[in-house]
Amino acid sequence: MNVPLKGRPAAQAQAGDGLSVDNISVTYRNGHTALRNASFSIPRGTITALVGVNGSGKSTLFKSIMGFVPLATGSVSILGQPAREALKKNLVAYVPQSEDVDWNFPVLVEDVVMMGRYGHMNFLRMTRSIDREAVDAALERVGMADFRKRQIGELSGGQKKRVFLARALAQEGELILLDEPFTGVDVRTEEAIIALLQGLRDEGRVMLVSTHNLGSVPRFCDRAVLVNRTVLASGLTAETFTKANLEKAFGGVLRQFILGGAELHQDAADKRQVTVLTDDERPFVIYGDGNGNDAAAKKGGRKK
Numbered sequence: 001m002n003v004p005l006k007g008r009p010a011a012q013a014q015a016g017d018g019l020s021v022d023n024i025s026v027t028y029r030n031g032h033t034a035l036r037n038a039s040f041s042i043p044r045g046t047i048t049a050l051v052g053v054n055g056s057g058k059s060t061l062f063k064s065i066m067g068f069v070p071l072a073t074g075s076v077s078i079l080g081q082p083a084r085e086a087l088k089k090n091l092v093a094y095v096p097q098s099e100d101v102d103w104n105f106p107v108l109v110e111d112v113v114m115m116g117r118y119g120h121m122n123f124l125r126m127t128r129s130i131d132r133e134a135v136d137a138a139l140e141r142v143g144m145a146d147f148r149k150r151q152i153g154e155l156s157g158g159q160k161k162r163v164f165l166a167r168a169l170a171q172e173g174e175l176i177l178l179d180e181p182f183t184g185v186d187v188r189t190e191e192a193i194i195a196l197l198q199g200l201r202d203e204g205r206v207m208l209v210s211t212h213n214l215g216s217v218p219r220f221c222d223r224a225v226l227v228n229r230t231v232l233a234s235g236l237t238a239e240t241f242t243k244a245n246l247e248k249a250f251g252g253v254l255r256q257f258i259l260g261g262a263e264l265h266q267d268a269a270d271k272r273q274v275t276v277l278t279d280d281e282r283p284f285v286i287y288g289d290g291n292g293n294d295a296a297a298k299k300g301g302r303k304k
């Protein structure tokens with residue numbers, strides 16, 4: 001049985017010493033160069049946000065790491081080994097965007113999660129008790145054990161995300177790529193996913209998470225990579241989520257937001273903290289100062 005990704009090969013996973021992307025360029029067959037000379041590296045035991053406007057190349061970067069698209073230049077190394085080796089060893093787990101999954105594919109929740117075990121099986125794909133245990137544990141961990149006999153097409157958006165997270169867990173991937181895991185999920189599910197990612201970080205795994213939810217990045221991401229057809233900035237969140245970098249990455253979009261009734265405030269005491277004041281004058285900190293002053297949408301008066 002194949003992973004129900006539209007037009008993509010089954011995600012293969014493997015293990016290493018963080019993720020290193022070195023000078024990669026990707027040109028699609030229609031001649032469009034989606035990434036040019038992109039470089040960054042992230043260590044083990046970290047959660048890194050991948051942010052950028054629509055079409056900036058986030059999914060292309062994931063596809064490059066997964067070997068779904070050929071690289072015109074550069075290389076990717078995963079856990080200290082060439083990407084191809086790491087992929088063969090099942091060290092990379094991929095949680096795709098919901099739009100990339102064929103939800104009409106007739107498959108049960110438990111079968112999707114079992115797909116995470118394929119890389120651990122022989123070519124006959126005979127399931128062993130260790131595989132069934134891994135599936136059970138993964139379903140329990142994401143709170144989807146009661147849904148194991150459901151067709152995947154019969155789940156809510158948040159439940160679908162959790163099933164694909166369970167597949168990544170069952171795979172025991174050391175590098176986990178998550179393409180917009182919070183799109184279409186409620187606040188409770190988002191919190192549950194964040195808690196799960198934090199647990200995986202504590203186990204020493206490497207996570208790269210693309211998200212449009214800038215407000216939550218400082219809360220759970222140690223690092224950030226800002227892209228727009230190349231890597232504009234990368235490093236610790238507090239040092240990377242600067243007003244200058246965010247404007248570079250989001251340009252008119254960020255300005256539009258500010259002009260549309262809010263404003264950007266650079267904290268005088270800590271130059272790294274930026275607060276967006278919303279219409280109703282609630283400060284919304286889009287990156288924090290490391291002292292807990294990074295909660296989204298705190299109630300309070302207008303900062304001077």
Ligand SMILES: Nc1ncnc2c1ncn2[C@@H]1O[C@H](COP(=O)(O)OP(=O)(O)OP(=O)(O)O)[C@@H](O)[C@H]1O
Pocket residue numbers: 028029030032033034052053054055056057058059060061
């Ligand atoms: N298969 C393809 N063939 C040609 N161009 C493509 C292909 N896939 C993506 N692109 C183009 O490459 C650019 C980067 O697309 P990509 O999907 O990587 O962006 P993204 O940052 O993930 O966007 P979003 O936030 O909307 O998901 C876009 O201009 C897109 O139109």
